Amino acid sequence: MKIITVLGARPQFVKAATVSRALKASNSNLEEKILHTGQHYDVNMSDVFFEEMGIPKPDFRLDVNNKGHGAMTGQMLKEIEEILIAEKPSIVLVYGDTNSTLAGALAAKKLHIPIAHVEAGLRSFNIKMPEEINRILTDRISDLLFCPTENAVENLKKEGFDTIDCEVLNVGDVMYDGALHYAKSIKERAIENDYVLSTIHRAENTDDVSRLTGIISALNKINEDISVVVPLHPRTRKIIDNLDLQVNFKILEPVGYLKMVNLIKYANLVITDSGGLQKEAFFFGKYCVTTRDETEWVEMVEYNFNILAGADEDKILESYNILIKKPFVKTIEPYGKGNSAHLIAKKIESFLSK
Known part of the structure; x- marks a missing residue:
């Protein structure tokens, strides 16, 4: 069972790293390949970045950047489609709200490949934001919608997702998983003063x-x-x-x-x-x-x-x-229990085993 994960920006790699670890731990029959569109050129994303953070290096690199939204998304769509046709994945996994997210979802949908969207249901309600357009369209064509919060679930209910052939699940936030994982390696302060x-x-x-x-x-x-x-x-x-x-x-x-x-x-x-x-x-x-x-x-x-x-x-x-001087007291836990990646991996495994 092959998964193609489409990523385009450094934060998406950090999120995907938590899910990649969970996928490997979940089932040896799950094979994940990572496709990096190159949307955001980032000097920090060297080989050292992947090694230090234990993130799988991309299997495919498209280097599509420094273009307008239309040209960028269009080129990504074309090149992602070619890879999906060659690889024949069982599912395509996308994260967040970048042009890479939308291009990956569109390419998969037109090839009748199921789509899993991590961070589904988020809304700023500002349609002028490119990210808002990307997340709305990606949600609408996804099969598995992994929401990070109950508010995200409610947003999808209000948009009629109860009547759409898809599954909406509140799994918590994979960023919380990542923060807990990587914080363990932080030993000394980078800056001494307040x-x-x-x-x-x-x-x-x-x-x-x-x-x-x-x-x-x-x-x-x-x-x-x-x-x-x-x-x-x-x-x-x-x-x-x-x-x-x-x-x-x-x-x-x-x-x-x-x-x-x-x-x-x-x-x-x-x-x-x-x-x-x-x-x-x-x-x-x-x-x-x-x-x-x-x-x-x-x-x-x-x-x-x-x-x-x-x-x-x-x-x-x-x-x-x-x-600035207000004591911080955590009264809620809206982003799950730090096991979001595990829940996502288990759901993908059961979805593909049907």
């Missing part, structure tokens, strides 16, 4: 001068109270330089996953526009200020572990002041 960890990478913030200015101005002021550390993508750094924006906080080069886990684990607070980092903050007992107007992880906001501040400088500062 600090706030921040990231800025979403186009809605980096490509809007007023939003980017508001975020940076807030971080500069917070840096007067406590060190602010920002691993910064080269694209965001170039925009900041081109706009000649004053930056008073500490900028780091992009860091690998293990270094990022270290930074989260020992931070005093997280300020981010990253979806994954919002959850990882919670995993490691940190409050989060989110510099977006909406989030897919609504349970974090509902239970006051996360404040949506948008890009408004005053709102970011107000949120920081509310959370």
Whole structure:
């Protein structure tokens, strides 16, 4: 029973690593091959990245990047289809909401190959986001929808998935599995003093001068109270330089996953526009200020572990002041018990054994 896993970005590899370990432990009859579209070129994804994290190296590499959404998705669709025809997998496994996710799902569906979607049911309800379009379309054509939260299950119910020939399962979040697994290897702090960890990478913030200015101005002021550390993508750094924006906080080069886990684990607070980092903050007992107007992880906001501040400088500062000295007490466990990958592997095994 062959599985083709389609991935395109570093966070997807980290998620897939947990499921790959569970698939290997589950059944020797399950053979997984990994297809890397190359969507996100990442200098940290060297051979060392795969070795350090115990992630299987891709069996196929497409190197499809630096294109517009249509050209990128179209080329991926063509090349993934060719591989699926040659490999004849029993199922295609996709993660999240990238163009690679959608291309993998479309290629499989048109070849009548079952699709399993990990992180199904998430919604920002902002249809202007490319990720929202990708996740909605991928969900609609998937056969196994592995939801990370009960809210995700409810989203699919509201969209009528009860009447669609598919299975919707709340298995918990594979990112939680990964965080628990990799945190065991973190022994020493990467930064000794107290600090706030921040990231800025979403186009809605980096490509809007007023939003980017508001975020940076807030971080500069917070840096007067406590060190602010920002691993910064080269694209965001170039925009900041081109706009000649004053930056008073500490900028780091992009860091690998293990270094990022270290930074989260020992931070005093997280300020981010990253979806994954919002959850990882919670995993490691940190409050989060989110510099977006909406989030897919609504349970974090509902239970006051996360404040949506948008890009408004005053709102970011107000949120920081509310959370920076607030004791963290975990009152809920919305992302499962750290066994999500095991549940996914078992379900795929039973699905393919029918």
